Amino acid sequence: MEQVETQPVEPTDVDSEVTAELVRIAELEAKVATLEAAAAEERERAIRAVAEMENLRRRAALDVEKAHKFALEKFATELLPVLDNLERAIDLADKENEALAPMIEGVDLTLKSMQSSVAKFGLVALDPTNQPFDPNAHQAMSMIENGELAPNTVMAVMQKGYELNGRVIRPAMVMVSKAPA
CATH class of the missing domain: 1.20.5 (Single alpha-helices involved in coiled-coils or other helix-helix interfaces)
Incomplete structure (x- = not known):
């Protein structure tokens, strides 16, 4: 080895x-x-x-x-005075005068057509009469003593408010009730 x-x-x-x-x-x-x-x-x-x-x-x-x-918010806001004016024209028109009847009917149809058109895009008028005052949707113009309505209830609408798709774009101008003194 x-x-x-x-x-x-x-x-x-x-x-x-x-x-x-x-x-x-x-x-x-x-x-x-x-x-x-x-x-x-x-x-x-x-x-x-x-x-x-x-x-x-x-x-x-x-x-x-x-x-x-x-x-459409800005556009809708610009249309509000037009809607207001059409409503005012109907309210102030002399309905007793037969000669104005076709014109009043035309303005009324125009207003309804316009309201229908803007509603398709989510623009809705607020009518808070007899509802509780909501500072988010209403602007109090005056408070009036009233024993029939609960305090802070909208008594009258001076100018309609509007919402666009659930968002208030113009608060309603309202008169609100208050308890009698």
Whole structure:
């Protein structure tokens, strides 16, 4: 049998190699921990970015919905005096004068046609007579003592209010009851 010569290994060489490997392992473990923390942070950022995008989409959809719903608000507000004037013309017309009957009928039909047209787009007149006063939908022009109605009840409407798709665009000008003194 042939004899293999082995050189004696010095313990310091093995120790230094093991120590070097342990140091390398510790460095790699520290690097892994740092990278895992960075990855977790990036995951959090990605989750937040996705949530923010969803919120932006939702907000944009709501903004578009509101824009569609209330795009006519300025136009509708400009039409209100026309509706008021047509109503005033009918109220003040001399209905006893037969010669004016066709004109009054024409104005009345025009008013009804216009009211029907604007109602299709969500413009609705408010008639709060005998309803409780609501500062969001009514503007009190005066308060009058009244024993028949509950206090803060709308007694009369001086000018109609209007809402567009549920939003008040002009409050009704009203007279409100108050308890007798």
